[in-house]
């Protein structure tokens with residue numbers, strides 16, 4: 001019975017969390033808005049990176065209403081460099097829905113929270129438990145890793161959520177969710193050996209004596225698709241040429257440097273090519289192999305938007321060539 005150790009988790013993890021939780025800005029004031037913003041930022045992004053982005057975001061847009069009403073360019077600037085821009089679009093769509101459908105207040109209910117754009121079971125559970133103190137598990141890769149190692153068995157999100165839901169301690173739901181996250185992030189770590197010697201559940205854990213590397217079982221990874229691009233960095237004095245990407249697909253609706261599938265060459269009427277460089281950018285499912293042509297432009301051609309670098313939010317895939 002793989003669940004037999006789980007009832008011991010609260011008594012082990014709550015003191016661990018009280019003693020060893022990291023100071024993180026979103027833990028200072030656990031409002032539903034702060035939990036939502038931090039959890040969306042933390043998807044795909046490391047905590048160290050998120051801290052500054054989170055602080056800046058909350059200073060500029062301190063309330064859900066501010067986010068709902070923020071102009072798109074401001075939002076993209078606040079997100080610039082974090083990648084996965086669909087997240088910030090969903091974040092704003094969620095804020096708008098809170099304002100229009102919920103009277104400006106987050107619903108204290110997992111099912112209602114799941115209706116918000118970009119909010120799935122994990123984020124709904126995180127907001128419901130951390131901000132509202134409800135017994136709602138937030139199961140992500142960290143939690144699945146911890147459970148699968150403790151029990152040396154496979155879990156999926158639904159079975160893990162169902163098993164954990166029964167263990168939530170009344171009055172400490174918020175800390176219990178965060179303690180599981182903390183254990184997965186700092187002790188039973190995703191990369192490299194877990195720190196079993198300092199783990200509060202070591203004596204309960206089936207993998208502590210060895211074999212942690214077999215859990216969780218890894219699905220076969222599909223290779224990333226390769227795309228070759230010619231990228232044109234047109235400079236006219238201190239300005240560069242940009243344009244908007246299509247509204248669908250990768251980096252939808254964001255600014256970009258003009259580009260074409262390789263081996264396209266720069267249009268000779270643009271001016272002289274003064275440098276050619278190679279670069280690569282890796283997305284989750286695609287990798288771009290880029291040949292970047294820096295061009296001394298003969299004029300500000302009207303098919304592009306001309307801007308001083310830094311004025312428009314450019315995704316990292318392009319921004320890294322501006323230096």
Ligand code: SF4
Nearest residue numbers: 188194196199205208
């Ligand atoms: S004892 Fe080791 S493998 Fe088990 S949960 Fe703790 S850190 Fe992970």
